[in-house]
Amino acid sequence: MEKRFLGKSGLEVSALGLGCMGLSFGYGPAEDHASAVSFLRGAYERGVTFFDTAEAYGPFANESLLGEALAPFRKEVVIATKFGFRNGRPPEGLDSHPARIRQVAEDALKRLRTDVIDLFYQHRVDPDVPMEDVAGAVKELIWEGKVRHFGLSEAGVASIRKAHAVQPVTALQSEYSLWWREPEQEILPLLEELGIGFVPFSPLGKGFLTGRIDTGTQFSDQDFRKIVPRFAPEALEANQALVVQLEAIAAARQATPAQIALAWLLAQKPWIVPIPGTRSLTRLDENLGGASLVLGADEAGAIDTALAKIDVTGDRYPASMMALVGR
DSSP states (O other): OOEEEOTTSOOEEESSOEEOGGGTSSBSSOOOHHHHHHHHHHHHHTTOOEEEOOTTTTTTHHHHHHHHHHGGGGGGOEEEEEEOBGGGOGGGOBOOOHHHHHHHHHHHHHHTTSSOEEEEEESSOOTTSOHHHHHHHHHHHHHTTSEEEEEEESOOHHHHHHHHHHSOEEEEEEEOBTTBOGGGTTHHHHHHHHTOEEEEESTTGGGGGGTOOOTTOOOOTTBGGGGOGGGSHHHHHHHHHHHHHHHHHHHHTTOOHHHHHHHHHHHHOTTBOOOOOOSOHHHHHHHHHHHTOOOOHHHHHHHHHHHHTSOOOSOSSOHHHHTTSOO
């Protein structure tokens, strides 16, 4: 698979990474352990070298899963994990105090069966801890050789600038897709200015852009989409217009909607590396097909124009979670 550099950091990864949260958390019951290990190794065999996890996914289970699955080829892959929640549990609130950051790093190293974390993100900005202190704590871990690169997730412009002034930020991870394009307004220009890579999560709109979700889709109580306003029945019905357009564009290229959505993201900037998540090697193969689907500037622009005319209905998070993003 094609490789990309995350900004000017020198960190090289596969053009598509793998969001691993759904193997353990968030999208229904956790995947069978042996099947998940086999799946992760299958992803590596297909050229994926960038794997995204967090202590909060499970919590803790996802890091341990990656540690086991990726151990045979640890030196050939880049593993990103995250700190930022009290005791690793989002319902307990935020905690990015320096002592907690260090503890998360030490524990993650053990679970990941490694001596260094390739990319260490702050999962969400903590308003109770100055960003300079957060960046300083990660800087110390980098000096000690326990972390290679510093990242932020869902951070706003002011937080990114403050962090970058203390410890260069390698990557920002935030939601970005054909149905969530807010990063284009301020975030992408800032990242280009500072030489920071961008890692879009939910590049397929939490599955919606695949065309396989409609008003008849039932989400389990363990699937967080059940409480996301954008997945309420009335929103799904209203947003089908986006999928209809995407399906028409895909048919013209003999591709799937998911492949077009990923190819469009990759065409935006050479330092963008999406991390779609899946549990299926069949779906993974489909996604990887999007990485080899090259869209010219005119074609990407036409997609842009066609879909920009459609207003997407519903917030991407419940109100209680919206307060945690863009700080």
